[in-house]
Amino acid sequence: MSDKKIDIAENLENIKKRINDAEIKSGRKAGSVKLMAVSKFHPVEQIKQAVDNGQFLFGENRVKEACEKFTELYEYNPQVHLHIIGQLQSNKVKNAVKISECIQSVDRIELVDLIEKNCAAINKQIKILFELHTGEESKSGFASLEEIENVMEMFVEKKYPHIIPAGFMTMAPFTDDKNLVRKSFITLREASLKVKKDFPEYAQSLSELSMGMSGDFEIAIEEGSTLVRVGTAIFGERDYQ
Numbered sequence: 001m002s003d004k005k006i007d008i009a010e011n012l013e014n015i016k017k018r019i020n021d022a023e024i025k026s027g028r029k030a031g032s033v034k035l036m037a038v039s040k041f042h043p044v045e046q047i048k049q050a051v052d053n054g055q056f057l058f059g060e061n062r063v064k065e066a067c068e069k070f071t072e073l074y075e076y077n078p079q080v081h082l083h084i085i086g087q088l089q090s091n092k093v094k095n096a097v098k099i100s101e102c103i104q105s106v107d108r109i110e111l112v113d114l115i116e117k118n119c120a121a122i123n124k125q126i127k128i129l130f131e132l133h134t135g136e137e138s139k140s141g142f143a144s145l146e147e148i149e150n151v152m153e154m155f156v157e158k159k160y161p162h163i164i165p166a167g168f169m170t171m172a173p174f175t176d177d178k179n180l181v182r183k184s185f186i187t188l189r190e191a192s193l194k195v196k197k198d199f200p201e202y203a204q205s206l207s208e209l210s211m212g213m214s215g216d217f218e219i220a221i222e223e224g225s226t227l228v229r230v231g232t233a234i235f236g237e238r239d240y241q
């Protein structure tokens with residue numbers, strides 16, 4: 001795999017073109033979908049190539065890896081932004097809020113409490129997305145919309161002054177069944193509409209719909225994604241050694 005030549009600049013161009021085509025096809029405004037480059041397992045040198053080609057938004061799954069790589073990358077180019085997108089253990093929250101500007105993989109209320117506590121300690125505001133479990137095969141995310149609405153009640157009560165609830169995230173099931181994938185994205189969109197309707201004072205804040213990866217981002221855009229998380233199609237296969 002490592003002997004296959006990966007042209008990151010060319011891959012980025014291709015993905016952006018495909019995002020643009022999907023926006024047009026689904027009647028969305030050109031440029032309304034953000035591209036996140038998921039750089040987990042890829043070395044700093046490759047990420048710098050993406051940065052040099054105008055890619056500034058990145059996603060990492062593991063906090064330790066993110067800290068090791070992005071301390072250097074923030075210095076390399078201050079325009080770099082990082083979101084944490086992987087399941088987050090409680091003992092990693094402290095470093096996660098330090099290194100990132102958004103935690104997309106918020107899947108339980110205790111995590112929100114911990115994010116608030118750790119942000120307060122360093123006087124930082126951070127964005128979060130609520131990850132919703134929308135497909136049988138994926139295991140992460142809040143199991144129900146009710147749990148997310150319970151957290152939103154806490155926002156109404158001003159319990160989380162250092163957190164901005166910025167939207168929703170999901171992972172579609174790993175399947176070739178495009179209908180199941182689409183169903184998962186529709187579930188997230190409808191969930192977001194429901195929460196925004198029930199918490200109108202947060203409707204504007206809850207604007208992000210993070211859905212779509214290398215294999216399914218066009219379907220996600222058709223279903224309203226505002227941010228696609230693309231790894232393999234930019235950096236190539238990951239080497240999990």
Ligand SMILES: *Cc1c(COP(=O)(O)O)cnc(C)c1O
Nearest residue numbers: 038085213214215229230231232
């Ligand atoms: C790895 C990962 C991605 C990117 O997946 P690709 O199929 O490589 O594009 C997106 N989102 C999350 C949460 C991931 O863990």
